[in-house]
Structures are given as structure tokens and as C-alpha cells.
Amino acid sequence: MKKAMIAMSGGVDSSVAAWLMKRDGYDCMGVTMRLFAGEDSCEQKGHTCCSLDDVEDARSVARQLGIPYFVFNFTEDFGTQIMDRFVCAYENGFTPNPCIDCNRYMKFEKLMKRAKELDYDYVVTGHYARIEEQDGKFLLKKAIDEKKDQSYVLYSLTQEQLAHTLFPLGGMTKPQIREMAEEQGLINARKHDSQDICFVPDGDYAGFIERYTGRSFEPGNFVDQEGHVLGQHKGIICYTIGQRKGLGLALQEPMYVCRIDPKTNTVVLGRDRDLWSKELTAKDFHWISGEVPTGTQRIKAKIRYRHQEQWANAEITGPDSIHLVFDEPQRAITCGQSVVLYDGDVVVGGGTINGLCGSGSGMESGV
Numbered sequence: 077m078k079k080a081m082i083a084m085s086g087g088v089d090s091s092v093a094a095w096l097m098k099r100d101g102y103d104c105m106g107v108t109m110r111l112f113a114g115e116d117s118c119e120q121k122g123h124t125c126c127s128l129d130d131v132e133d134a135r136s137v138a139r140q141l142g143i144p145y146f147v148f149n150f151t152e153d154f155g156t157q158i159m160d161r162f163v164c165a166y167e168n169g170f171t172p173n174p175c176i177d178c179n180r181y182m183k184f185e186k187l188m189k190r191a192k193e194l195d196y197d198y199v200v201t202g203h204y205a206r207i208e209e210q211d212g213k214f215l216l217k218k219a220i221d222e223k224k225d226q227s228y229v230l231y232s233l234t235q236e237q238l239a240h241t242l243f244p245l246g247g248m249t250k251p252q253i254r255e256m257a258e259e260q261g262l263i264n265a266r267k268h269d270s271q272d273i274c275f276v277p278d279g280d281y282a283g284f285i286e287r288y289t290g291r292s293f294e295p296g297n298f299v300d301q302e303g304h305v306l307g308q309h310k311g312i313i314c315y316t317i318g319q320r321k322g323l324g325l326a327l328q329e330p331m332y333v334c335r336i337d338p339k340t341n342t343v344v345l346g347r348d349r350d351l352w353s354k355e356l357t358a359k360d361f362h363w364i365s366g367e368v369p370t371g372t373q374r375i376k377a378k379i380r381y382r383h384q385e386q387w388a389n390a391e392i393t394g395p396d397s398i399h400l401v402f403d404e405p406q407r408a409i410t411c412g413q414s415v416v417l418y419d420g421d422v423v424v425g426g427g428t429i430n431g432l433c434g435s436g437s438g439m440e441s442g443v
Contacts, residue, residue: 079195079196081200082097083199083201084108084134085130086133086264087133087267088202088266091257091262092244093202093243093244094138094141095137096256097242097244098143102198104141104143107145108147109147109148109186111158112154112155133264137264158275166285167338172412173412176232179230179232180232184237203229204245205218205243206218206220206243206247207242213365213366214239215364216230216231217246224250227423228414235366254266281313282311285313292311294341295310296312297309298325298344301344301345301346316336317409318410330347332347332348333345353406354405354406355401356409356429357398357429357431358427360428362425363425368392370392371392373392375388375389375390375418377417378417378418379409379410379415385416386403386406387403388402409432411432412429413428414426
């Protein structure tokens, strides 16, 4: 009998994933990853994935399914790999996606290692994505339910990880999942999906960063595209590309954050037309096949989670870097976010955006 370690967040998706694996005859164990504690924890209620209520929900479902359940303490690793990276990105004018880092460095690295140590064959999660084997290679594919598809945040999976990962929900829709949960009498059948970053449940990223680092960030100048001072900002960590609300300025027309320069501590504002770009560069690029292609690839690319992928040419500039040129300009390409490449419904790979070239904005590059 194959053994499956189920990553249980306390939500309906991972709970139904656990039920499906048990139904299909796997020897199952439910686990929740304890990622942080103390002052930075999200032990209060909220739309996150790691509150104490969530742990109790996961424990209750595991008890109902008759499978063992454990909480693994990964707090030290989470601080180094996720929270430190999050803070560093904002300090450098980037806008990070910590959920991608969490998948990469925690769920599919630390948890996979623990599964092997305990002699489990698979790690199972409630992600909406599919894995298929073809000609000796594993493919990561979009979920059937494109509204819930999470393949974008899973691009860092390696061939070895794909071989030992199962996504039982990839061929189902969310309404089907909730119906299954209700039929089985699971306590979280109608529980809201997690939405907020787990370690910033109130959404105040700047406040979290100041508490985490123990320091405040100096105010600086808002400037326009020509460098004229428009007013003062509250610190570069308070802003992200494309932001219009919350600037605290009385301007004659709508202005948006177009660029953040940590070297001069300035935030550059512009009109909507200044947000559109056709080109970007990306670093830390991971090719899911394990093989780096050569030349220029005709491909579709997605620049944020809710973005519809668009046609582009991807020039391979190194073993882990690309230069991407879209057919049409894209709005608010943001350094620190991920660009993910697709061939139909197959994820080719992805990396972190670290440079862009846009109308009136020049070239922006990052660390």
C-alpha cells in the first residue's frame, strides 16, 4: 500500500484531498506545518491559512477520517526563507509573492524531505493543478477549473518533486469539492478560502515590516516622470507598482506608482500610459523539464496570479535567466513578482521579474 502525507491547512480543499486519498486506498497521514509563532503569528482569526482555528479544523477532519495527524514545527526555516525574503524585497523596491516562496522552500522542500525521512511515497496537497507523466518526464498542467487554477504558484517544482507529489483536486471544480465535503459531513465544507498573506493577516505590510525589522523607514519624495517633486511619501515599503489609492496627494489627474527607487528613496508617479511595458527580464528561472532550451521560444507568459497569459518571445539569456518581449504592452509589470511561461495548459517554467522596459519609464533592474 502506497503511503501519502497530506498537507492539511484546515481548509476544505486539503480536507477533501485527504478524504480522496483515504478513499482510494492510500495509507494516509495528515500534517500541518507550524510556520511561525509568538508576536508574528496569525493566531487570531482571519482569512489566512495558519490560524489556531485552522489547526483545530485540520485535526478534527483527520480524526473524522481516522488518519493520524501531526503538526511539524518549521518556524526557524520559515523566518529565514519566507519572511526575510519578503522584507528584503520591499526594502529594495520590489513587490514579492511569499506564497510562491512558501511552496518552493517549505511545502515542496522541507515537507518533501520530511516525507522521505518517514518513508512516505507522496506529498499530497489541495492545490488546483495537474501532474501527468509523458515520455519519461513529468508535466505540470493547469487545473480543469481555470478560475481556481494555481499552476502559476507551483512553477518551481522539480522533476523529482513532481514524481512524488499528488494533486487530487486538479480535475475537479470548487463546487464539486464543496459538495463532496458536505456529503462527507466535513466541518469546513462551507469555510471561506484563505486570502491574506498568513503572517500579515491585517494586510498592513508596512506595519509588519517595521515591527519585524524594529526600524522605521524614512519619508522621501514623490516625483513625476521628469523628476519634479510632487510631495512626500511615507517610506518606500508602503507602495507597489500600479498603486493609485492611498498616496495622500491632491493631484489634478489620476497618478500611479510607476517606479520605486530605493537608492534615492523616491517614488516615481505617472499616468496610466506610463505603466505599460512590452519587455522584462527574469532571474532565478526554473525550467520544469530540467533542461534549458536554446535560442528564442514562442510562448505565452503570465506576469501575476490573476493575469491572463499573453503571447511573447522568450530569449534564453543564461541557464536561469530570460529576456521576454510581449506582442502587446502589459500593464504594471512588477519587479519581484513571478513571470510564468505556458505552452497551452502545460507550465514550462518561471522566474522572478528583475527588470523591465516601458513607455517613458526607462529600464528598471533589481538585485
